[in-house]
Amino acid sequence: xLIWAGLWRKKARTIFTMLSxxxxxxxxxxxxxxxxxxxxxxxxxxxHRLFTANKYSMVEGMPIALATQIATVKGFSSISHLxxxxxxxxxxxxSINAFAADVPVLFQLYGELNLRQEYADAMKRTRNGAIxxxxxxxxxxxxxxxxxxxxxxxxxxxxxxxxxxxxxxxFYDGIGPTGPDGFYINFEYFDEARRFGTGTVHYFITGIDxxxxxxxxxxxxxxxxxxxxxxxxxxxxxxxxASQIKQMGDISFIVNSIVGAVLFTLLFxxxxxxxxxxxxxxxxxxxxxxxxxxDGEVSALVLLESVLLCVFSALIGLGLAxxxxxxxxxxxxxxxxxxxxxxxxxxIALALAVVSGLPPAWRAKRLNIVDALxxx
Amino acid sequence: MTYAIQMKNIxxxxxxxxxxxxxxxxxxxxxxxxxxxxxxxxxxxxxxTLLNLIAGLDNPTGGELIVAxxxxxxxxxxxxxxxxxxxxxxxxxFYNLLPVLTAERNVEVPLLLxxxxxxxxxxxxxxxxxxxxxxxxxxHKPNELSGGQQxxxxxxxxxxxxxxxxxxxxPTGDLDRENAEEILRLLQMLNxxxxxTIVMVTHDPRAADHATRQVHMDKGSLVDSNARSAA
Numbered sequence: 001x002l003i004w005a006g007l008w009r010k011k012a013r014t015i016f017t018m019l020s021x022x023x024x025x026x027x028x029x030x031x032x033x034x035x036x037x038x039x040x041x042x043x044x045x046x047x048h049r050l051f052t053a054n055k056y057s058m059v060e061g062m063p064i065a066l067a068t069q070i071a072t073v074k075g076f077s078s079i080s081h082l083x084x085x086x087x088x089x090x091x092x093x094x095s096i097n098a099f100a101a102d103v104p105v106l107f108q109l110y111g112e113l114n115l116r117q118e119y120a121d122a123m124k125r126t127r128n129g130a131i132x133x134x135x136x137x138x139x140x141x142x143x144x145x146x147x148x149x150x151x152x153x154x155x156x157x158x159x160x161x162x163x164x165x166x167x168x169x170x171f172y173d174g175i176g177p178t179g180p181d182g183f184y185i186n187f188e189y190f191d192e193a194r195r196f197g198t199g200t201v202h203y204f205i206t207g208i209d210x211x212x213x214x215x216x217x218x219x220x221x222x223x224x225x226x227x228x229x230x231x232x233x234x235x236x237x238x239x240x241x242a243s244q245i246k247q248m249g250d251i252s253f254i255v256n257s258i259v260g261a262v263l264f265t266l267l268f269x270x271x272x273x274x275x276x277x278x279x280x281x282x283x284x285x286x287x288x289x290x291x292x293x294x295d296g297e298v299s300a301l302v303l304l305e306s307v308l309l310c311v312f313s314a315l316i317g318l319g320l321a322x323x324x325x326x327x328x329x330x331x332x333x334x335x336x337x338x339x340x341x342x343x344x345x346x347x348i349a350l351a352l353a354v355v356s357g358l359p360p361a362w363r364a365k366r367l368n369i370v371d372a373l374x375x376x
Numbered sequence: 377m378t379y380a381i382q383m384k385n386i387x388x389x390x391x392x393x394x395x396x397x398x399x400x401x402x403x404x405x406x407x408x409x410x411x412x413x414x415x416x417x418x419x420x421x422x423x424x425t426l427l428n429l430i431a432g433l434d435n436p437t438g439g440e441l442i443v444a445x446x447x448x449x450x451x452x453x454x455x456x457x458x459x460x461x462x463x464x465x466x467x468x469x470f471y472n473l474l475p476v477l478t479a480e481r482n483v484e485v486p487l488l489l490x491x492x493x494x495x496x497x498x499x500x501x502x503x504x505x506x507x508x509x510x511x512x513x514x515x516h517k518p519n520e521l522s523g524g525q526q527x528x529x530x531x532x533x534x535x536x537x538x539x540x541x542x543x544x545x546x547p548t549g550d551l552d553r554e555n556a557e558e559i560l561r562l563l564q565m566l567n568x569x570x571x572x573t574i575v576m577v578t579h580d581p582r583a584a585d586h587a588t589r590q591v592h593m594d595k596g597s598l599v600d601s602n603a604r605s606a607a
Contacts, residue, residue, distance in 0.1 A: 292461025
């Protein structure tokens with residue numbers, strides 16, 4: 001009762017301080033959520049699969065014929081390939097994470113996705129077939145047998161058109177080879193239809209027998225094409241994903257810098273609010289001591305007020321960030337805020353509350369009743 | 377004879393900068409249980425210092441101070457706080473209610489230090505507000521009450537935990553004559569009908585007349601102590 005009432009003594013100031021904390025923790029939740037999301041997605045990746053791309057540019061294609069040579073490397077088990085299609089559904093804002101591939105082999109390499117055999121068979125039968133994540137299907141209301149037009153701003157067709165018709169033949173669950181909410185089409189169908197780039201792919205994905213030999217196999221693959229027109233760079237799937245993320249900058253460093261600066265500023269803001277609030281209430285705190293509250297109890301009241309302000313606001317901020325992640329599902333696929341971000345966020349809010357609340361709590365503890373009541 | 381207060385050779389010295397100032401000099405005073413005394417004297421005579429010592433808000437520099445049967449000059453800060461919660465009801469000149477709380481919540485504050493349940497606290501608060509004639513203003517905040525009403529809430533707060541002693545520092549100093557008279561009658565009623573021992577500091581001789589005894593101070597010493605029947 002006393003803590004809650006004390007908090008609302010100056011409503012406008014409390015609301016503005018709360019808003020600052022809410023925005024700071026919203027930012028913390030979203031940025032750290034993405035950051036940890038990236039890290040988690042990396043740790044779930046496999047060392048059984050190697051990604052081979054053009055050595056100098058990932059967007060530069062490689063002849064599909066290189067697959068035959070890669071298959072000769074010792075330790076090889078199977079190979080598929082991926083070509084970035086991009087695309088959008090109905091509106092350019094509905095971007096689709098679409099790739100052309102040897103789809104049945106691709107899903108054999110990603111056995112953990114447990115693609116139903118009937119879908120793999122349907123893909124073999126249907127030239128313009130597409131297998132998509134269940135989340136993407138639900139988002140656009142696609143059912144098996146539906147024909148969906150996917151537009152592209154890259155791959156103009158030989159007839160000059162920029163839209164491709166694909167028939168949905170199956171769904172898969174989980175995170176696919178190219179991230180959340182993938183859409184996979186038959187390479188042959190795409191390759192025949194496109195006006196340029198025929199016979200080239202962006203990546204080869206090689207399955208290997210023994211992950212302990214991953215380094216040797218990567219070197220062997222790259223050695224095959226050394227000093228040729230198609231020099232390659234091969235990495236494990238995990239290293240490949242990390243290097244792609246690195247291209248966007250050192251996300252952890254950026255996130256930690258921003259969040260650190262925000263929380264540091266917040267520390268001063270909250271500390272100032274608490275000190276100001278305490279100074280204004282010196283006579284009230286003296287009255288509480290007169291009524292029989294001990295120094296420790298009055299000090300605890302001030303500190304708990306700081307905890308309530310920071311943790312309550314932080315929970316709202318983190319809650320809004322979680323809701324934001326739900327909203328982003330429509331754009332980014334099945335993403336959610338890791339629970340560890342919420343736990344760390346509450347921990348930071350508690351630390352913030354204690355650091356900013358300790359100086360006023362200490363002053364409240366040392367408050368002399370007679371001097372305070374006399375206004376000295 | 378049972379005493380509510382016994383002061384023996386009480387000395388109080390303050391240090392201001394490098395100077396030591398003795399504000400109470402070897403003061404002796406005894407107050408019986410059920411008495412209503414008024415402490416009078418000019419500004420700087422030591423009335424408020426004496427009141428602060430009686431209420432356990434400050435410690436004497438020397439002497440022996442027994443209040444409500446306990447030697448409080450030997451108690452630590454924490455022990456003194458707990459002793460105050462059990463034994464003292466304090467009424468301030470400027471009411472000192474918590475502005476964010478309603479009248480009933482203000483009155484409830486001392487009970488938060490007890491082991492009473494929420495229902496029992498509510499019952500005691502209602503009884504205290506009833507006693508001071510403010511049952512109908514329970515839900516009002518201090519800024520919605522007149523000065524006299526605020527002082528009555530302050531008295532209800534002082535009473536609610538049933539303390540041994542009511543300590544009042546100029547309780548009518550901020551009130552007009554009519555409201556002051558009401559507050560003094562209320563204190564008188566609490567003394568006569570409920571047996572409360574009351575120590576009241578006042579400048580106002582008319583207020584002092586409501587007490588059963590007047591104690592006069594000057595320059596840190598008692599100069600006169602007259603027992604007299606209250607008006």
